[in-house]
Amino acid sequence: MPIRTSPQRHSDPQPQRRQRATRVVYEKHQEPRGISKPLSTETKRILIPIILGLAALLSGLSLFGAAGIVGEFINNFLSLIFGVTRFVVPILLIIWAVLIERDEQLERKSHHVIGFVLFLLSANGLAHVSIPLADMIDTGVQGYRGGIVGLIFAYPLLRFTGIYAAAPILIIFLLMSIMLIFNFTISGLANFMHAVCGRVWRWFADSVMYTRTTVATGEEPLPEISQHRLATADDAAENDVEEEEEVVAEPQAAGDPISGKQEPLPMPRKHSFKPLPAFDLLLANKSKATAGDIKSNGQTIVDTLKQFGIGSELAEVRTGPTVTQYAIHPNKGVKVARIMALSNDLALALAAHPIRIEAPIPGKPYVGIEVPNERVALVTLRELLEAEEFQRRSSNMHMALGKDVAGKVWFADITKMPHLLVAGSTGSGKTVCLNTLILSLLYQNTDETLKLIMVDPKRVELTMYNGLPHLLTPVITDMTRCINALKWTISEMERRYDLLSKVGSRDIASYNKRVPQEKLPFIVFVIDELADLMMQAGAEVEGGIVRLAQMSRAVGIHLIVATQRPSVDVITGIMKANIPARIAFSVASITDSRTILDSAGAEKLLGRGDMLLQTADMSKPKRIQGAFVSEDEMKKVVDYWKADSAPEYNPLVVEKQAHSSTVFGDKGEEHDPLFEEAKEVVLESGKASTSLLQRRLKLGYARAARIIDELEAAGIVGPGDGAKPREILALKSADDIIKNGNTEMLDAMDGETPVEGDEESNDE
Template sequence: MVVRRRRRRTVAKRRTTRRRTKKKSIQFELEKHIAREIWAVLYLALSALTWLSLNQQLGVLGEIWVSALHPIFGIGMGAVPVALLLMGGSVFFSKKISWGLARLTGILLLAVAILGFVHMTVPPDELLEFAQRGEGGGYIGFVSSFIFTAAFGKTGAYVLLTATFLIGVLLTLQVSLGAIIRFITPSPKLVKKAVQVATPEFNIVQAAEDIDKELTIVKPGYIAEQESADDAPAMAIKEVSAAEIEKRLQKEKADKTDESNVEGEIVMVDEKPEAKSGKWEYPGLELLDAGKEAFELNPEDLKSKAALIKAKLEQFGISVIMHEVHVGPTVVQYTLKPADGVKLSKITSLKNDLALALAAPAVRIEAPIPGKSLVGIEIPNTSRAIVHMREIMETKSYKVNKSPLKLPLGRDVSGNSVIVDLVKMPHLLIAGATGAGKSVGMNSFLISLLYNNSPKELRMIMIDPKRVELTSYNGLPHLLTPVITDPEKAATALRWAVAEMNRRYKVCADAGARNINDYNKGRRKDDRMSKIVIVIDELADLMMQAQKEVEASICRIAQMA
């Protein structure tokens, strides 16, 4: 009998991979700054508890704490709360300071050295008794002093304690010994700076001592020019008396056409007037007022102000060397050389501080002086010197200038005469506030032109709408027309000037000459072309009254001249 066994069907169990989940462990993590602040709080709390224990304000626990620490530190027990306070404060407020093993070791060595020094003063036979009573350096001082003294003697103990102290300082501060010595030893500059801050008078005295070595007071230019004026070539000026000048002017007036009789167009006088005397006689300098004595300032006052400038700049950390002093008629210029590395902006920003220190209404700083590696500080003079026309015309710089149209501007900050040539401009506009000296300057220019040119060499057109400044020049033989006061006639005169310039351009072109000087070379005096100078006073008023008629002519003259 055959028995069939049924095969049991076994269902393969699917293996399922179960993911093993890691058990999450609870971790207590703190950020670094939180941990630092916790340590800082612990240090500060321990400092406060120690201080309260020393003052017997903490009860039983405080007494136990004090009784445990007192024998250890001895009289140094009072420094324990202070040390804990410093540690807590440094940890709390500074992220750069970390109280690791090295710093803690340094503090321990400092305690050993300091308490050892204290215990070295205790009698040798009572070292232990003092420590037990909490006196001297306590047990720490007893151990360090006893071991060092027994092994190396008293002198050797002092040497080892000193070395321990220095090592403790280096470990605690984490800086080199040389840096510590440089920090605690004041440099001569710091000592000088401290004395300057404490006593400003010292700064001024020190600067005054340097001024005698550094400062050079330059002789004003006008004094030097007057001393050498005799060596300069004399001007071709023939002196005549004032009576003769007045007589000739009256005679010329009678020959001129009066402006009141002219209506409509301007009557231009002949460009080449015949001088009845045959040869023009130039006026003499004695007609001008002579200047007073040379204006000079006290050298001691100049040195004292230079010392004030130097001292004030050094108060702000700017080191300078005073160079020269230039005395001008209205201002005094002090020149100085800044030390290397000093920014000029630091000096210019102290303008108001210098004005306050010098009691000056204003201070001008020229940084740098053109063409020099110096800085100029200009201070107004307490009393201004008057610059006379005759003084300028007697100087060497005026005499050696051969231009017939030279104009004296005055004196610069160094007192030197400033002479300009109208030919090189050839246009000049004088502007300034009321009372600035515009009219004085214009009259000085006209006087210089009259002194250096005859009527054949120079002709002038004067326009004065206000009838104030130029009307006194009526009757001059140099005038092409009497002084013009009517705006319409002024426009007519300017149109004539434009036409005359066009004619002269054509004449010069036909002769192959580039300018008047080239045209006049090699010609007889009667055939030479005279220069024409147009003088307008109060141009703004003239433009307001006849702008359209005047503006076009002025622009054309400016372009062609």
């Protein structure tokens, strides 16, 4: 019997545990819905401001006797408690409602409550300051001056300190309450007032200048007035625009070919100063991000890590326009690589994809887990340009990028980059980013301080900028013109270096200060699609870009290159080495991400402007939500500049530079010693290639390629066209061909086949 009953005794508890577990799971799924479920954060953000708004409306109407019996009771109550400051109560309720509605996480911020209480106490106390102590109690109880609240706060203060000390104390408390309510410092208040006064002054100065210009029919404004206007309109005060004179060049005979010396940029015409565009041309931001249930997501992350044996705690949460970053503080002894390997498990637990892990967060002992928001906020260019950081910029070459995961605005100074590579898959926001960068520069510079060269092989992205006075040439869509523009830019770079060396300046800023009458404008070369150019003429395009990237920073020439094909044959290693600043948008694979940034991460971006920024001074890429610019906004800004100014194109930019320096920097007639011998080899063989010169002349690749470029610059061979052989533009004379006995080549020149009798005619 014991042997039979023993299995039953040991097996009885297990079915009971299973039934109990099943019952618990069933009861968990049978939880009541609707009423017992706590209100979501979004619902609270809607309901609380509505309630406060209704209270403000009712209290405001009661002050004027427009709310019936209830309003009369509210008015008497507010009069007894707050006295004359009862008129401030509806305003405070409205401010409180707005602050709650703007609080995305709906956190209980004690400084708001303390600020409201301190404001009422100090305001009511100030209302009681001028009353003698003997009459203060009766006045307060009857609801006059500051009411009961003012009596409670002012009476002991006046009794122990006196009126001359109590008044300054109450004023200081009043200022402190305002700082607590709106969360800013005294310097922030001063900067705000300075910005407001500056805008009012600009508006007044613009109105006066416009009136003077329109009244004086046919007369130009005085130069002194124009310079004064310029100084007040430019916040940076570093690129103050002055009227420039044309650089006198040596006269050329009509019909002479283009000389080997690069001609200077045509100086802008003298005209009255035109103010920079107003921010009203851009759209204001009205959207807000929704992160979802932050507390629940944070607890889910901690619990998921705990299931895999990783102890941690939630340190902080930062909500950005696209993602919300949960900062996790792991326990001591936990390897960061273990957390990095759990990205897919966290995505499964949070039902969110993709999830990016930043380990560690720069400057903090936390691991950042970035979860996509339920609703993405739109970042507009206007809110970036109106930001305080942009108003305090140090130069007029700042470009607006967007906002990071904490909602902080980001800008980049192209003079410090000094060049930028933008890459990403189709539809990821690459072209919108280019337009944002261009408009940022147009909002800071006139056509006297900035010149643009734009290349658009797709013919549809940048053509909207045609007619812009900042352009040196119409938007380039042709391959040959693009190569000529690169060569012209290199020649302009060398010309500027000659100018800097003559006056002893190291960069364009010091040169413009030393020679104010001949200021050099910045030149930004924008290429929208690098892949198309590399497929057609890879060697020349790469050589030109690398040469500019290596040397053009000091003379104010900068590159912005974009591509939607992030492969190694487009973004070459030497190109990446000379362009350290890069922006990566969403890509298809980790290989593409490493091609752009030399690190992973871009494959987990969300698209639509979600980017990773990598510069030379960054240890890790920074995630930023790029600003959005609509086509209508671009058209308004371009039309503003085109309204009163016509572009002055320089035809030399896209013309063939007959004797200009090559992309490798050889000048004029200083050819390689084997130039003539290589010329003979090319003309005798009827074809030209680097490998041919390597075999015939026993040269290395670099020297052979340099000689091929010299032959092209001399007009002997045509430009490279991908895999096709170069065209032979110059042919040997018939005497040289006969001397060498190569009559077949002569027949090929005449388009005839050799027949009997030809030798006799040749001998003659």
